[in-house]
Amino acid sequence: MSVSLTKWTGPESVNQAIDSVDGWRNFKPGMKVLIKPNAVMGGSPKISCRGITSSPVIVGELIRLVREKGASEVVIAEGSVELPSLKLDTQAAFVWSGLQTLAQEADVPLVDMNKGPFRPFTLKDGTEIEIAEAVFDADFVINVPVLKTHNQTVTTVCLKNLKGCLAMESKKKCHTESNLSHAIAEFNTLIPCNLNVVDALTATEIGPTPTGKEDQVREMGLLLVGENRLECDIVGSRLLGYRPEAVRHIMDYAELTGGNTAYEGVSVLGEDPDQYCIQLEYASNWLDDLMERFAVSGMSMPKYGDGLCSACGFNMWAAVMAFCRANKGTALPPTELCLGTEVVATGNATHTVLVGKCSIKKNKGFEGAVKVPGCPPDPAKFVEIMGKALIEDAKP
Numbered sequence: 570m571s572v573s574l575t576k577w578t579g580p581e582s583v584n585q586a587i588d589s590v591d592g593w594r595n596f597k598p599g600m601k602v603l604i605k606p607n608a609v610m611g612g613s614p615k616i617s618c619r620g621i622t623s624s625p626v627i628v629g630e631l632i633r634l635v636r637e638k639g640a641s642e643v644v645i646a647e648g649s650v651e652l653p654s655l656k657l658d659t660q661a662a663f664v665w666s667g668l669q670t671l672a673q674e675a676d677v678p679l680v681d682m683n684k685g686p687f688r689p690f691t692l693k694d695g696t697e698i699e700i701a702e703a704v705f706d707a708d709f710v711i712n713v714p715v716l717k718t719h720n721q722t723v724t725t726v727c728l729k730n731l732k733g734c735l736a737m738e739s740k741k742k743c744h745t746e747s748n749l750s751h752a753i754a755e756f757n758t759l760i761p762c763n764l765n766v767v768d769a770l771t772a773t774e775i776g777p778t779p780t781g782k783e784d785q786v787r788e789m790g791l792l793l794v795g796e797n798r799l800e801c802d803i804v805g806s807r808l809l810g811y812r813p814e815a816v817r818h819i820m821d822y823a824e825l826t827g828g829n830t831a832y833e834g835v836s837v838l839g840e841d842p843d844q845y846c847i848q849l850e851y852a853s854n855w856l857d858d859l860m861e862r863f864a865v866s867g868m869s870m871p872k873y874g875d876g877l878c879s880a881c882g883f884n885m886w887a888a889v890m891a892f893c894r895a896n897k898g899t900a901l902p903p904t905e906l907c908l909g910t911e912v913v914a915t916g917n918a919t920h921t922v923l924v925g926k927c928s929i930k931k932n933k934g935f936e937g938a939v940k941v942p943g944c945p946p947d948p949a950k951f952v953e954i955m956g957k958a959l960i961e962d963a964k965p
Contacts, residue, residue, distance in 0.1 A: 598639025611661025867901030
């Protein structure tokens, strides 16, 4: 098989790229088509979604093409971050990404894969997961990820994007009950995918969500297209500055499927990836960034690794931002924030804060800790508890 790296000249580039790899060869008139974009979360209309969510122009052209080829039905399906406390769900993501407007104009149904129905599976490590039935009902699945680095998985291209097909609780289990990289690799052996059209119009640093940094999204002006999701991930990661060995879920998927991970073994048609490679960071220092932004000092956070699910991570970012904003310019006593399933409190700080159900369970028996319960913890509750423990009690 081959992948195509095509320079973007407009919507016509989509079919040019697909045709170059014979990507329509398995498509038949009458097929039901499911398009799985990356619409990871909702966001403020004041913040651009470019580089965070899949381009509606690309998705719209795919809709036009499959209808032209005789598709009997087309749906756009996603399962986005769902956090009622922050008013985030798949509907909010469809709105922010522009996909809802596209769907209305093109008369295409939007499917929230968080709502089910689901098909159950058991991973090799015994973790029970559920995958949205919608992806199995389709005859032809088109995966439309965005090219990004990722603060937990190093890169996120085709393989990681299909995590949106899982039920919300199953997404959490990938972090809390299984190994994230192994889970990504294994659920990709279960989820069908006929064609990958990677939105490489941009390359995004420290994804999957906005960081507020001006240069987070870099212009690339490319499309990466192929039938083989492994090969697309290898080339996509190369564009971001990483070899397959640095991306654990790529290596795990190759092992499960007998695939070759050598970049040199991938036939790339069109543009030369090495002419476009950039080196983007993936590790996030968001706590330090927020403290600097609001002139707050004193908090530290051990690396939480893969054992922090997206729901907890999103809520914690919102919680810390709200706390820092409310206590702008405050020098806190040394305070260690512990999150996720992996972090063991050091006990070296004046205050140890265990955030969320998983951290409290992991550090059961740790005396004197400030506990913020919840799965995920509520940002308002975090601010309230932190305020009482660190601000009110510190006043003379």
